Amino acid sequence: MRTRIIVLLAVLALLGAPMLFAGGGAEAEEDELEIFSWWTAGGEADGLEAMFEVYEERMPGIEIINAAVAGGAGTDAQAVLATRLQGGDPPDSFQVHAGQTLLDTYVAPGLMEPVTFLYDEHGWREVMPEGLIDLISVDGEIYSVPAGIHRSNVLWYNQAIFDEHGLSAPVTLEDAFEAAEVLANAGVTPIALGDTNTWPATHVFESLLLATLGPDGYSGLWTGATPWNHDGVYEALTVMDEMLEYVNSDHAALTWDEATGYVADGTAAMTIMGDWAQGFFTAEGLEPEVDYGWAPSPGTEGSFLLVSDTFGLPRGAPHRDNAVAWLEVVGSREGQDAFNPLKGSIPPRTDADRSLYDSYLRSAMDDFETNAIAPSVAHGAAANEAWADDVNSVMSFFVSERDVDAAVRNLVNTAAEHL
Amino acid sequence: MVASRTERLKAIAVVAPSVGAILLFVYVFIGWTVRTSFSQWRGILPDYTFAGFDNYIAVLNSPRFMINVWNTIFFTAFFLLTTIALGLLMAYILDKGVRGENFFRTVYLFPMAISFVVTGVAWRWIFNPTVGVNAILQTVGLDALVWGWHTDPSRLGTFHLALIPVIIAASWQLSGYTMAMFLAGLRGIPADLIEQARIDGASEFFIFRKILFPLLRPIVFAAMIVLGHFSLKIFDLVYTMTGSGPAFSTDFPAIFMYERTFRANQYGQGAVIAVAMLLLVSVVIVPYLASTLRKEKA
Known part of the structure; x- marks a missing residue:
């Protein structure tokens, strides 16, 4: 009986020994x-x-x-x-x-x-x-x-489609909607979006806020200098609501890179995405200024969302x-x-x-040298993670329900919680 | 049973490590989670300052949490219903002595062996609104059945239609498991009982309804417990298949907890959601444990 217990203890000790050594091995080496x-x-x-x-x-x-x-x-x-x-x-x-x-x-x-x-x-x-x-x-x-x-506020477009329809890179929001109307009438999906992970919707929203509020007004949203029930916020959401009319119908099923793929292969004409999208175009073997073009996202010229x-x-x-x-x-x-x-x-x-x-x-x-620099919220620069997560949550509801007033109400509430 | 002192000591020595481990890794951690849920811990470093019910109020007020609760209720109900019904049907057919029974039994059981992550990714593509099932429906001319599947945010009352593809995927994976349970149950029913009923002129349906089903009731019950506690905790399948879905139409408490804790660094609120999940699971498990214990005593 006693021998058995001793054997048992011995086995346990043997099992434990390597763990002790493993712990010792993890200790810091100088070099x-x-x-x-x-x-x-x-x-x-x-x-x-x-x-x-x-x-x-x-x-x-x-x-x-x-x-x-x-x-x-x-x-x-x-x-x-x-x-x-x-x-x-x-x-x-x-x-x-x-x-x-x-x-x-x-x-x-x-x-x-x-x-x-x-x-x-x-x-x-x-x-x-x-x-x-x-x-x-x-x-x-x-x-x-x-x-x-990286720059967040970039509009990427398919050069061949723009040439075919005689379009040039839109500068203002009005230009963008005019171009979208031309493309929609021609049967091309004007704007690609892939918001299955929600943040791409927030990504578009921050570019629109920058367009309607300007860099100072936009940055003020995150410090309390600009109230969240500002007209510019309503306007950005209204623009986003309009924009969603021109977006690919399967946007909720796509990730950002699949949506960028739509622009690369000509399924859609343009998309608002950070400049990591360029890596995707390059991987597809596309040439800058030949196959695809870019501009600051509509209405944000002179600002660099970072x-x-x-x-x-x-x-x-x-x-x-x-x-x-x-x-x-x-x-x-x-x-x-x-x-x-x-x-x-x-x-x-x-x-x-x-x-x-x-x-x-x-x-x-x-642009980085000369533009006004503003922090991106979709990518953790403007607000802490909790606030950014709440903004994502508001956008997830907004893209489905398209209720501007409810979105502003929720944005005001979350801002009050985090400021 | 009378045991000698040494025998009893030996028994305690054998059981003690696992009891200790369970105490530590289950009950101490449950207590810790409850404590965290009442704390002001937000951010990376722990802060156990008492916060009262602040976190509970924040979570209960979040529209996402209410969607979570409804989604869990609907998902659990429909998932249990389809899995048990399909499992019973498959077991019943196989039990009739179909040719190649072994082959089919293995085929039906296989999905259970696959990781939920794999199932989630596969079904995400199957229900993709442009290249998935919709493409097949369009080629055969059933355009009326084409819809957004898990990307459609519409709902009937509080039931999000986007849950349907998730229920299909989960049922596909686990129907084979309930089939195996029912098959074992059916094999345990004495054949002469059924033979006798047949001689007395009972119809097949009558036999199923009055003899087989009552005898299988404990298995239905067991299946409900196993699948039920499982569906209340569902995470990996949904996380890889749909994420939270548009407007959180396929969101579940486990996903909310993960994102609230590790993406938003709101550990206190994450703990509240974990406590809510524990309560949900206990609603299912406690009555089961109580009834088992009662049976053991009797």
């Missing part, structure tokens, strides 16, 4: 750098890899651990990251969107270390626009280093020195010029090597 992101495929992963190469040249002998988590536009990655931060196990640096995602979610609870010293040391303030730095600063301290910039991927320095990063060296690569011209052409985004630095970028990216770089 490592763990980078967390949700860039796991395509140009994004290539861009990240290119930045790693720049790092390896500068810091030979340091092993980079790519802790990327796939899926869900970062939702799943953020859940994993939250768990790690709650458990006191931060990566050395992680991808985070500029704006409220960074400031409200990570900086406010004291999880981030300011990196203002890097900006002073390397003179980054002179080469990055103030509008961008504002989005990653609180109380005079800067909390992350932008790696790349989505920026940045890297920050979490408090308690296991290899802080390596992480700081990483942030120096992220903020360097060399690092940004390695990353952005592959990712299909523009560099936050205004002194980049323009010859590396294609014609769309060069036009976006020009």
Whole structure:
């Protein structure tokens, strides 16, 4: 009897031993750098890899651990990251969107270390626009280093269809509806939308808000300076309601890339989508300015609705020195010029090597330097996740029920909750 | 049964780890969730400051939650009905001694072995309004039956029509399982009982209604419990097939909880939804446990 119990205990001890060793093995090594992101495929992963190469040249002998988590536009990655931060196990640096995602979610609870010293040391303030730095600063301290910039307010159109019907890129909302009417009469679906994941509807809505309120009025919505029952909000929703008349009937079944595919293959004429759509056109083998064209989304010329991927320095990063060296690569011209052409985004630095970028990216770089910068809500810059989630929820109802008054009422209520 | 002291100690030693694990991973975590639901935890770091019923009020006031409750009720009702009816029908036919019974039994059971994620993606394409079932209906001239399936936000009262494709997909996957349960039940019914009824001149329908069905009642009950608690927690199938659907027409509490907690960082509200789901499941499970316990005592 007793022997049996001893055997049992021995077995348990043997089973337990590897776990103890596993725990020991996870302890921090000196020559490592763990980078967390949700860039796991395509140009994004290539861009990240290119930045790693720049790092390896500068810091030979340091092993980079790519802790990327796939899926869900970062939702799943953020859940994993939250768990790690709650458990006191931060990566050395992680991808985070500029704006409220960074400031409200990570900086406010004291999880981030300011990196203002890097900006002073390397003179980054002179080469990055103030509008961008504002989005990653609180109380005079800067909390992350932008790696790349995407533009949210872009209208993409199929050049062949526009040529065939004698149309040019619409500048105002009126132009856009005139073009849509011409196309609809000719039997072409004027506008492609794929809102099965809801955010593409919010994406269109933010571009319309920017058009009706202007960059200052739009930015004010998220700080309380512009009330949500402003006429501009009613107007944006009314325009959206009209716009939905010109949208493909199966929009609720499509994702954003399937909708972009409609423009690529000529099923639909135009779509409002961020400039990551260009990566899709390129993958389809289409040529910029030949097969497809672009313009700021109607009524938003002179404004740049921004989505920026940045890297920050979490408090308690296991290899802080390596992480700081990483942030120096992220903020360097060399690092940004390695990353952005592959990712299909523009560099936050205004002194980049323009010859590396294609014609769309060069036009976006020009606009980024001169335009008024406003934060995107569909992509976590303008509001914290809870507010953005509520706006998504309002848009999900709006696209189906098309009730402008109810939508404004709900937007006013959620704003009151989060301001 | 009288057991010696050592025997009893041995029994306790054997059971203790699993009891401990259940206590920790089930009951402690339930308690923790309830505590979180009364806390002000919003954002990444935990904050257990007491918030009263704030989170409960916020969730109950959300239009999405009411849609969730109705969707769960309708989905559970129709899903149970179709799965049990189809399972019973298939079992009844197979039990009649169809040729190739083994083959069909395996075919009907197979869907159960597939992950819900796979089923969800497959059915998402089957019901795609442009390339799916609609395309077939159009080619055969049944244009009247063409509609948006899971992308159609229209509803009858509080019943969202977009739930129909989800119910079809879920029933497809689990009818085979109920069939297996019923088949086992049917095989357990003594053949002479039915033989006797037949000699007495009873019709097939009468036999089914008065003999088979009453004897299968415990199986119907068991199937309802297994499928019911399962449909109340449904997540993966719907998440991959339709997401929340237009205007949340195919939204369920588990999806709401996931998005509220991990996308919006509203841990307190997420915990409230989890508690609501626990209450929903207990409505089904507690009476079942009570009746089983009563039977065991008697």
